[in-house]
Amino acid sequence: MATKSIGSEYLKGLWDENPVFRQLLGMCPTLAVTGTVITGIAMGLATTFVLILSSIVVASIKKLIPAQVRIASYIVVIASFVTIADQVLKAYFYPISEALGPYVPLIVVNCIILGRQEAFASKNSIGRSFVDALGMSSGFVLALLILSSVREILGAGTFLGYQVMGAWFKPWIIMILPAGAFITLGILLGIALLIESKTKRS
Amino acid sequence: MELAAIFISAVLVQNFVLYYFLGICPFLGVSKKIDSAVSMGLAVTFVMSITAVVSWLINNLILIPYDLGYLQIVSFILVIASLVQLVEMFIRKISPPLYQALGIYLPLITTNCAIMGLALIAALNELGFVETVIFGFGSGIGFTLAIVLMAGIREQLDLSDVPEPLKGAGIALIVAGIMALAFNGFIGMLT
């Protein structure tokens, strides 16, 4: 396999291998906390923290871990960083922690993180793993941003809490409900595939 | 809370997939055929029930008394990973055909957010031992219900004319949204 340039190692996470839209990973948090843009971004940043640090640690110690216990070891590493993220949020960003609820600990089972350790960090250098993690995180945050923007603007008429739709607009409550999350993500996936097929053709 | 109420709430009103958004990966990945959906659902219910018991024991006998709350996430996920490993070995010995049927689904259960979610939510709500077991079993049944219903719909969809970009995950999510709306109707039935 030819080695990619550092640039494309990062960019692939944004579109070609976008964890949510293309790889269909990390759906649980994507659906759960995208009711408002602020919670979507907060979750994205927390996941970024865990993904980048876990990838760096795993890439550093990969030679020391026997293959049979690698999954268990990765899990301990990931779980530790998730715990730290959870504690820091509770201590310094209490309102956000309340809004995200049990979904911060659930970052530990976000398939994106374990997936990247298994597929990349365990086989690549620390530097590349860092860039890969950064790219995947950016792609994830991008997906959360798009989904939560749609849901907040249409569901509450606001963006980051600021009124953006005029008084004439009656919010589509369904957008805030679970149903709205599912449907919006489904449509966004469809759009992503549509764009993909159109660009492939030309 | 009454035990029956906890059960019904977990299956219908606060269905793990359609309300809590847990277990989406297997929900989308394994819901194409009714048979595999049923197998996955049963395996998940089994693991969830045991996880409920073990996580309650760990939380209430070790973590809380010794003020080790910060080890909750790490200990829960390790328990789940080990349990899945054990269940896999157990099924392989007891019933090779069942093992063949479940195949790759079993290891996938580890990253099934539903199991971890179950342990966390039960601990968050400070449920008692029996309540946690009922909650675990009920959530598993709820997951199975959602995934089997979805498989049934998708088997029909396969014969319909779905627009190309929406095929697969796209249409599955939209259907899930409609199901979620339908399940919304269960809210308040326990009042």
Place this chain on the structure above:
Amino acid sequence: MNLSARMIIVLTTVGLISGGFLAGVAKLTKEKIALNIQAEIEEAIQEVVAGAEINQVLHEEDDLVIYKETKGDGELVGFALQATGVGFQDKITLMFGLDAPLKNITGLTIISQSETPGLGAKIEDWDAFLQFWQNRDATGPLTLRKPPARTAEDLSRSEINTITAATISSQKVLGIVNFSIERLRQLIQQGTIAVEEKDGN
């Protein structure tokens, strides 16, 4: 070194290092977290009992905490009750205030709820619900006015306006408040709580 031994050593080391690390972080954040939780309660109390300076827990049981509110010099300002009950969707936790003679409800605020967004969730909204909780009669059970009155003045002092299309959530909040006041009176009667009552209740 054979494989099994190596596996065990690696796992144990990884476990110990992360365990130690986590213990350290936990220690650093423990106090801040406790303070955050406390701040949230105190803020809620300030919203429902005006002029309170010192909070003192009078009584605590499952789903109900009763605070005595005094000024710096010991003058009794009122009481704050933090109660949790089952709502339409999930649990509702609220804080409401009573004046010193236990005759009036001085205000209500919602601490946490998971009601239907846009409908039941309006129990957190001042215009739609909370404003009607100012200056209510606490000597008897409160009732819901349905359909809701046009203005707060049209309500009798023992009535609360229902939120349109969210009757059940409104009812649940009312239920929690009525129940808590009943419980408070019960505790006073039993002698579990001693309260000086200004006008003899």
